[in-house]
Each structure stands twice: as C-alpha cells, then as structure tokens.
Amino acid sequence: MSVPLRIEIMQRETIKPSSPTPLALRSLKLSLLDQFMPITQITLVLYYPSNGNDTDHLGKAKETSLRLKTSLSEALTLFYPFAGRLKDNSSIECDDQGAVYIEARIHCILSDILRKPDNEVLKQLLPAAVGDAVITARDSQLLVQASFFDCGGLAIGMNLSHKVADAATLTSFIKCWAAAARSSSTEVIISPVFMGDSIFPQMDLPIPMLPLDLIQGEAVLKRLVFEAPKITALRAKAISASVPNPTRVESVTALIWKCAMSASRSNLGVPRKAVLSLGVNIRKRLVPALPDNYGGNYASSISARMEDHDDLELQGIVSRIRKDLTEFGDHYAKITQGDDISLAICKTVEDFGKMAMSKDIDYYNCTSWCNFELYCADFGWGKPTWLSPVFTTERKNVVCLIDTRDGDGIEAWISLSPEDMALFESNKELLEFSAANPSVIEIMLRETIGPSSPTPPDLRSLKLSVLDQFMPISHITLVLLYPSNGNDTDHLGKAKETSLRLKTSLSEALTLFYPFAGRLRDNSSIECDDHGAEYIEARIHCILSDILRKPENEVLKQLLPAVITARDSQLLVQASFFDCGGVAIGVGLSHKIADAATLASFMKCWAATTRSSSTEVIISPVFMGASIFPQMDLPIPMLPVDLIQGEAVLKRFVFEGPKITELRAKAITASVPNPTRVESVTALIWKCAMSASRSNLGVPRKAVLSLDVNIRKRLVPALPDNYGGNYVSCISARMEDHDDLELQGIVSRIRKDLTEFGDHYAKITQGDDISLAICKTVEDFGKMAMSKDIDYYNCTSWCNFELYDADFGWGKPTWLSPVFTVELKNVVCLIDTRDGDGIEAWISLSPEDMALFESNKELLEFSAAIHIM
Structure with a gap:
C-alpha cells in the first residue's frame, strides 16, 4: 500500500508536564555520549486493533485521545528533559515548554497497513517526517501522533530526539506513559535518572560526530521476518567451538551481514573489506552496571571487520562478532567512570570513524532493539498487535532488528543500494531462514492434531492410485468465512471455545479420513501412521467485513496455513478469529490424496462432527483408488503445471x-x-x-x-x-x-x-x-x-x-x-x-x-x- 494515506489532522497541541520541573533540574548537562549523537530522531509506531465491542469509533477516539494526553503530561513530569529544548550541544533547557501532540484521523482500516507493511506508508503515521522537514535543534524533543482509523484501530507514532535518549530510554518512557494511562494505583513506576554527565563527562576536545554521511545515499528498504523455529535452526548452524551458544541477535546479524557482503562482492566483481558497526547498550557492561532506568544515551558500538580475503562463512562471522563484543566488554570493565571512560570513548569513535571512512571499505550499521519489551506498552486497551521502527531518511547499508510480538522471532528492516538489494533478497541461504515482509497476523497456537482413535494396522499403508500419482505436489486450498454471532460480546472467550471445538472434532474426523493424518512416503504410497494434521489458531486484527467488502486473493492467502513440502502434513488448517467475532477456516489439503470432491466430503464430515448431532449419519469414506486405477510399471506422465x-x-x-x-x-x-x-x-x-x-x-x-x-x-x-x-x-x-x-x-x-x-x-x-x-x-x-x-x-x-x-x-x-x-x-x-x-x-x-x-x-x-x- 505505497500510496498517500488520507489523513485528517484533528488537533495539534503542546502537552506540558503535569507538575513543574524543580529549579534544580532546569538545566541538564549532556553527557559525552549525548554530544556524539547527531541531530536525529528515534522513531517508533505502535499499532492497536479495534475493540470489536466498540461501534462508536469517533466517541471512543475522543475518549482515548484525552486519556493519552493526560497520561503523557504525567509521564513528562518524570521524563522532564523530553519537554525541554536543546540549548546547544552541551545542555537541555528543561523549561517545561512541552511535547507536541497531534490527533489525526486515518481514512482507511488498520488491516490495510498491516497486510503488507510499507515504510513510506508508516512514515505518514509519525508526527514529523524528518527527511522532509528536519526538526531543528531548538524544536521539541518529543513529538507524538495518535492516529485513529475508520475501523477503530489506533497507531501511536513517536519522534524522540537522539540527543536526549537511546532506544532503551524510549522504551522506559513508553512503559511509564502506558502505566500512567492505565491509572493503576498498584503499579510502581520507577522514575528515570538523568545523570549521564557524571558518568561520561564532557571533554574539552573536538567532538567526533558519528559518520552518518557514510550511510546516506540511494537505497532500497526491505522487511524480513525470522520466525523462532527458523532462528533455532540458524543458531544451530552458527555453532562453533569458539561460540557454542550463539544468541538470536548474533546469528541473525551474522547472516544478514554475510548476505549483504556477498551481494556487494558479486556486484563489484572483486572481494572487498567490510566493517560492521553494531550498536551496544553499555548499561550492563559498565562496572558497576547501571540500572535500566538510567535515561539518556548509553549506547556505544563495536566495529567488527572482515578483510577482503576472509571467507564469508556463517560460523566465522558469528565468531568475529562475539570476539569483538567480548573485547568491548572487557575494555569497559577495566576502566572506571569519569574522564578515563570519556577519553576511551572519544578514542574509540575517532578510530572507528577513520576506519569506516576509508573509500575501499564497505560500511554497515546494525542496531538491535531486541529484548527491550516494547510489546508491553499496554495503555489500557491491550498490548500492540505490531510495532515498527520507521526509516525517515534514505540510508544504505543499515539494519534495524526488533522482536516479533511473541518475543522469540526477529524482524529485520534492511536498507541497501538497489544493486546490492537485488542480489541480497534472492540469496537462497537468507530465504531459508526468513520471510519477506509477511502480513502482521498474530499466531496464537500451532498444534498437531492426531486421529481420536489409532488407525488399524491393516490400513497403515495406503497405495496411491495411478490418478494420485499423476498429481503434482500441490495443495487444494479453501477458505470459509463465518460472521459473528451478534449475541456474543466476549469474542476472545468465544474464540477459545470455538477453537477447542474445532480441534476436538478435527481429531474425530481424522479417524475416518486417516490418510490425511499420514505422510507421503514417495510417489507410490501414504504412510498412515497418525502423525496428524497441522492446526493453527490466529487472531486477525480487522473485522470480517473488511475482507468481504472486496475480496482479494493476496488477502485470502493470509487466512491459509503455510504451504508445505511433499513429506510434511497432508492436511493443514488455520482458524482465524477476527476482532468482530467472525471466523475464517482455511484449509490446505495435499492433491496427492484428494480431489475437490474428497475435500468437500471431508468438510461435511468435520462440520457434522463439530455439531455433535446424534441423529446425523456420517458416511465413512472409502480409500481404495489403487484397486480401481492400479499403479502402472511405466513412467508417470505428470500434469504439465509448468x-x-x-x-x-x-x-x-x-x-x-x-x-x-x-x-x-x-x-x-x-x-x-x-x-x-x-x-x-x-x-x-x-x-x-x-x-x-x-x-x-x-x-x-x-x-x-x-x-x-x-x-x-x-x-x-x-x-x-x-x-x-x-x-x-x-x-x-x-x-x-x-x-x-x-x-x-x-x-x-x-x-x-x-x-x-x-x-x-x-x-x-x-x-x-x-x-x-x-x-x-x-x-x-x-x-x-x-x-x-x-x-x-x-x-x-x-x-x-x-x-x-x-x-x-x-x-x-x-x-x-x-x-x-x-x-x-x-x-x-x-x-x-x-x-x-x-x-x-x-x-x-x-x-x-x-x-x-x-x-x-x-x-x-x-x-x-x-x-x-
């Protein structure tokens, strides 16, 4: 959906702290790390689905907006520098001028954006498009935009000056703001501490700025998602004697860097040196370690280096990253806080800048927001269904990692030159472990459903007929859409009840349709060994009518379970529950064991079993195709799908x-x-x-x-x-x-x-x-x-x-x-x-x-x- 959104700005307002900042805190001296930061913004958008019970979306939006503003004012009392103004590159005037708050109406539905997230669209949900209208040093440190969708969904977009905060500080602020919005008297809100200058004192030296110009230029931005099972497989592949326990972030970072370097080398036609700048939260690496509530910039970076003669091998790259991280931690552990550490940081940044600015080297920058618990941002209407960083300027060779909603996977936003991206996104190893910009659907459950009764020994192997053998390895796919029962308001409870009912009856139906719970052995038989069918329960954060209004195949595909290979489950089912209470049942059935008529018979049997009517007669299927159409000792002419x-x-x-x-x-x-x-x-x-x-x-x-x-x-x-x-x-x-x-x-x-x-x-x-x-x-x-x-x-x-x-x-x-x-x-x-x-x-x-x-x-x-x- 790379088109301009129809946005109606309803209100622009400056939100001040609910209590005035004490005189003793009216001027905040920047730390050396704050000074290093260029005048850029940390950007984030959080997406919340509609509450299916609310139909007065306009009234709800007004109520929600008031709640956000009131709680933002309370949060700014604790995060008082965010309501101030940058005086110069040495201090923030904490004079309670306030944060900018914008209320907007977005005339589309949230699912339009979540279906295939597009950075150009997401930028429109931010209060300031930094690339188009640069925020000057004396502008607001914090800007917020609450965007209300026609469906009742909400997006909260934020721009926060990197001069006063890193991603960890942004996370602390959002948690504080959300807790204030929930108005829970039992919650303890830990106040932030802004005293970076006492740990990283300013130096009477020229400040080496981070070399952002190295990464500016024409670029293509893509989103990849590494699901938890794929990351587990990737980590196993990355294990070596030197790194027996590679982390999620190390493994994904190494794979992305490897594939990016490979693309660059292929396009250049020669090997080339490369440097990876990897952002590091140093709070826990200092001695003594700092608590998470220390606000400001506590981020430094390691610079991992690959020579032009180095092999691009995953284990080696992971080892290189781990080695540099370890040396980085050891280095900071040896020096005390104060001038020593500030001098060390100046030296590190200066050396890194010289190396990175070399013209015969590829420079990459990777930032990880993993493990920051951003999905805990519950303002009183539930946790976000999705959240995303937003790239507001065109930068190449940049990577941003962030947790998936379940906390186990990783989303990667990757920006490369057009030439490198063309090769990068088709890299087979990358595609083995990631999916390109999948829809934002909340998978609640994955389960294998076996038959309710074991298949008898004499039915454990089913010989395929010659007609079965003709069929290519493909799947018959069907989606059935059911509206909500208007009497039900507890959609979540109803979904759980319905899902349990579907699983129980599916198990019973598989006892009759036992080959559907088996596995394809080769092109001659099905092993009916009760492996089971795959069952997925999903939440779709839109309303059913959004899909029915004008059905699109690309949308319907998201209601299907994943396409599988020949030896995987013969039957996959996805039960998708909508915010309105509607449900979609998506079925993928191997064409090796069934035609559409057999699928129809199975659906009738499964539905009848779910209804649990004792008066209904369920006719058992007969699987004896090989006796009618025997296999032939001849080459099998496959249907010409190509x-x-x-x-x-x-x-x-x-x-x-x-x-x-x-x-x-x-x-x-x-x-x-x-x-x-x-x-x-x-x-x-x-x-x-x-x-x-x-x-x-x-x-x-x-x-x-x-x-x-x-x-x-x-x-x-x-x-x-x-x-x-x-x-x-x-x-x-x-x-x-x-x-x-x-x-x-x-x-x-x-x-x-x-x-x-x-x-x-x-x-x-x-x-x-x-x-x-x-x-x-x-x-x-x-x-x-x-x-x-x-x-x-x-x-x-x-x-x-x-x-x-x-x-x-x-x-x-x-x-x-x-x-x-x-x-x-x-x-x-x-x-x-x-x-x-x-x-x-x-x-x-x-x-x-x-x-x-x-x-x-x-x-x-x-x-x-x-x-x-």
Whole structure:
C-alpha cells in the first residue's frame, strides 16, 4: 500500500508536564555520549486493533485521545528533559515548554497497513517526517501522533530526539506513559535518572560526530521476518567451538551481514573489506552496571571487520562478532567512570570513524532493539498487535532488528543500494531462514492434531492410485468465512471455545479420513501412521467485513496455513478469529490424496462432527483408488503445471443466477438444447480469453482447454461420492486458429468432448485397462498442450459440491473461496455462489490478455465484480 494515506489532522497541541520541573533540574548537562549523537530522531509506531465491542469509533477516539494526553503530561513530569529544548550541544533547557501532540484521523482500516507493511506508508503515521522537514535543534524533543482509523484501530507514532535518549530510554518512557494511562494505583513506576554527565563527562576536545554521511545515499528498504523455529535452526548452524551458544541477535546479524557482503562482492566483481558497526547498550557492561532506568544515551558500538580475503562463512562471522563484543566488554570493565571512560570513548569513535571512512571499505550499521519489551506498552486497551521502527531518511547499508510480538522471532528492516538489494533478497541461504515482509497476523497456537482413535494396522499403508500419482505436489486450498454471532460480546472467550471445538472434532474426523493424518512416503504410497494434521489458531486484527467488502486473493492467502513440502502434513488448517467475532477456516489439503470432491466430503464430515448431532449419519469414506486405477510399471506422465506458471493477473467475476439463465438461452443449439450452467459460463470465459489473446498477438491462434472432470459417475458401475482420493481426469477441447469464436459453437465443442469422454470410460472396465487409457490420455494431452504455437487453458469446476453446507454449529458460511497460492496464468476456477444458482469465477490471465478480457462487452453483459457485503 505505497500510496498517500488520507489523513485528517484533528488537533495539534503542546502537552506540558503535569507538575513543574524543580529549579534544580532546569538545566541538564549532556553527557559525552549525548554530544556524539547527531541531530536525529528515534522513531517508533505502535499499532492497536479495534475493540470489536466498540461501534462508536469517533466517541471512543475522543475518549482515548484525552486519556493519552493526560497520561503523557504525567509521564513528562518524570521524563522532564523530553519537554525541554536543546540549548546547544552541551545542555537541555528543561523549561517545561512541552511535547507536541497531534490527533489525526486515518481514512482507511488498520488491516490495510498491516497486510503488507510499507515504510513510506508508516512514515505518514509519525508526527514529523524528518527527511522532509528536519526538526531543528531548538524544536521539541518529543513529538507524538495518535492516529485513529475508520475501523477503530489506533497507531501511536513517536519522534524522540537522539540527543536526549537511546532506544532503551524510549522504551522506559513508553512503559511509564502506558502505566500512567492505565491509572493503576498498584503499579510502581520507577522514575528515570538523568545523570549521564557524571558518568561520561564532557571533554574539552573536538567532538567526533558519528559518520552518518557514510550511510546516506540511494537505497532500497526491505522487511524480513525470522520466525523462532527458523532462528533455532540458524543458531544451530552458527555453532562453533569458539561460540557454542550463539544468541538470536548474533546469528541473525551474522547472516544478514554475510548476505549483504556477498551481494556487494558479486556486484563489484572483486572481494572487498567490510566493517560492521553494531550498536551496544553499555548499561550492563559498565562496572558497576547501571540500572535500566538510567535515561539518556548509553549506547556505544563495536566495529567488527572482515578483510577482503576472509571467507564469508556463517560460523566465522558469528565468531568475529562475539570476539569483538567480548573485547568491548572487557575494555569497559577495566576502566572506571569519569574522564578515563570519556577519553576511551572519544578514542574509540575517532578510530572507528577513520576506519569506516576509508573509500575501499564497505560500511554497515546494525542496531538491535531486541529484548527491550516494547510489546508491553499496554495503555489500557491491550498490548500492540505490531510495532515498527520507521526509516525517515534514505540510508544504505543499515539494519534495524526488533522482536516479533511473541518475543522469540526477529524482524529485520534492511536498507541497501538497489544493486546490492537485488542480489541480497534472492540469496537462497537468507530465504531459508526468513520471510519477506509477511502480513502482521498474530499466531496464537500451532498444534498437531492426531486421529481420536489409532488407525488399524491393516490400513497403515495406503497405495496411491495411478490418478494420485499423476498429481503434482500441490495443495487444494479453501477458505470459509463465518460472521459473528451478534449475541456474543466476549469474542476472545468465544474464540477459545470455538477453537477447542474445532480441534476436538478435527481429531474425530481424522479417524475416518486417516490418510490425511499420514505422510507421503514417495510417489507410490501414504504412510498412515497418525502423525496428524497441522492446526493453527490466529487472531486477525480487522473485522470480517473488511475482507468481504472486496475480496482479494493476496488477502485470502493470509487466512491459509503455510504451504508445505511433499513429506510434511497432508492436511493443514488455520482458524482465524477476527476482532468482530467472525471466523475464517482455511484449509490446505495435499492433491496427492484428494480431489475437490474428497475435500468437500471431508468438510461435511468435520462440520457434522463439530455439531455433535446424534441423529446425523456420517458416511465413512472409502480409500481404495489403487484397486480401481492400479499403479502402472511405466513412467508417470505428470500434469504439465509448468505450462500455466508465469506472470499473471487474477480477477474475480460473479455470474448471478438470472444472468446465467440468459447466457444458457443464448448458448442453445440443435446439438445442445440444454446447456448447463458450467458449460455456458466456461464457454463464455474461454471465448473471451481466446479473443483477448488473438487481439494481442494480432493473428488467430490454436487453443486447448483442459476441463477437469469428476469421473465417479462416469464409470461403469458408477462410484459413490464417498470414494476418497483423486477421481478426476480431464477432457481437452480444442479450437483451431481458423475456428470462429462463437458461443454456441464453443458450447457444442465442450459438450461433444464431454460426451466422447464419458462414452470412452463406459467402454473400458476397471483395472489395468482403465489405467492404461488414462496414461495414454494424459500423455497425448501433454504433447498437444506443450506445443509452442498453442494457447493452453485449464478450467476446474467446484460447482455442485455443496460446500456451503459446511455448518460447524454456528451457521453456514457467509462466503467461501478457493485461493491461488502460486502465480498461474490461463487458469479458471468456478464455484457456486451462496444461493447455489450463480457461479463465481476466479480467472488468471497474462496482464496483457486480462486488460482486454475484463473489458469485453459480452463478458460484462453476463458478469459483474460484485462485492459480498
């Protein structure tokens, strides 16, 4: 969302301390470390979701803003330098001039920002965009902006002068302010101590400023998230004899620095020396150590160095960082406070500046805000759902680390030159341990759910059918959305109850659908060893209607559990609970063991089990596909998924029941007097897609449509719906380059191929004959589809699967949808509308074809991009 926010400034005010600062404290002498700091700002934004019970957002905003201002005034009495003004580079005049407070309305919803955090957007939530309007030395030391969103969410943005505080001091201030806002008489607020000059006295020497100009320049900023399990794996990889216990920060810092240096060396074409300046909180490294409530700047830095001949090896880089940290601590432990330590710091900064300013060296700066407990900032409406530093000026080779909300992971904001970032963000080792700018969703629980009863020994190995073997390693994905029960106001308690209910019934359903709790052994069998399905419980800090208003695939993907590899869980479930009380159930099911019809059967079984109705008869699934479609001692021709991969634009079109009736009437011919809903809609979509392709190419072109078919009812004898596994094959309808793109003719072509397909399967018996026939069909289809002078389209229909019957005890879904997890082109997925009469079509085409397709007059005559709410 890299666009300007619609911001309405409601109020600008100066907040003064609630009690005047005593005369003895009216002038604060800066410490030497304060003097080192350039006139820059520490920036932070905290994000709080709406309380789902509040509907009067405007009234609540006024009440909250008053509470923030009152408590800010109280906090400034303790943090009195923040209400002062910088006199020169030697002192702060603590004259209670006050801090700037801005109240703003943001005319969007908080989830729009949290979905894909963008620094350019986050900057607009700060009270001062430092890069655009530099705060001068005599301006306010502290500025605050409280931004209230249309959904009831809140962002608190802060700019704090680095002349009076480091990140640890900012943390102490926020904790104090939050405690004052909570107005708890039982909480003990520890007053800050501002006496840095007595520990780091000013020196009658030129002050060597930190070399910020070294990191200014054109840069690209990215956000990476290292989740706790990935950090555990990274730390294990970083272990060496010299560092048997690498920390989270050491491991992540080393990996980032390694990948950044690798990118620089690749772009330069030669090895190059590099220096890493790593910010260090020295409170605990001094002798004696200082308490956390010592305010001001108590940050210094180590300078780890890599020579041009050094190998970029993770263990070695971690060892280098640890060695420099240890030497740094030993150095400070040997010198006493006072002039000695100030001289030592001057010398360190001067030496570091000379080294870093060398033109034949790459300079990197890393700041860690980890372990500062910033997520404890509860102002009385809960802890923040997310928080972030904000980069207000363009700087390169800069890294800022901060804890994830659970305290175990790390978010890294990384700024590099455009050339280096292009290589850095594609580094395989980096991607192994991190995720690029994921959505801010609160994962509450990850659990493996096993079957409620053990799978019998004779069912412990399930042989795949030849149709299962054809399937690529992919997943069928579905999200079902349920509105809140308006009678429930305790959304958190209800979510816990619902989640427990879902887990219990999932366990029972897995006893019947036992292969879903197994693991893929190879492309021949499933080990049904009750490993279990993955279950994730998440909190989504927006309201359900935000998503239903205009569904987007990128948003729906966040309601799905993570994509997995072949040997991981066959079934993953994510139950996402919204602030309003709504719930989304996202399901990812391996296509190796199920088609969409099997998924529909599973959802009905799981829902019925959750309802716990003793009168309902649950029909057990039958997994015996290999006896009907035996495996063949032949090379298995895989479905050509790579043909549909590539840059694509995905759109959703809705064909309402009355429009489909008109479309079917238009499609009638002597050969097809009764075209179905699916035939008519498929034909129109294919016609418009082919027309777009021909227009863009400038010449007619052959086209093939692969139409997936449920063959259970087409076999002789027909199979019941409870036969689980893959019972799907495909027809290949073909249009020559000289064929007219006429609706009736395309419907006739599809019906003819469907009829021939059914007749073909009716003539052959089950067993080797049918498996050979399927192998031959797929092989012939693959050869034809892979022709370079042909357009290939794939259409899957989930119509008539009764997915809207998935009532878990709180009503049927208000909406459901497939989800595209990879970028595929020329793909169509059809699914019933909620009333069962219409069809929703998710259509993915190349950008050029989609531009013409979506403006096709005939298509728009029968479809619309209808919002759900």
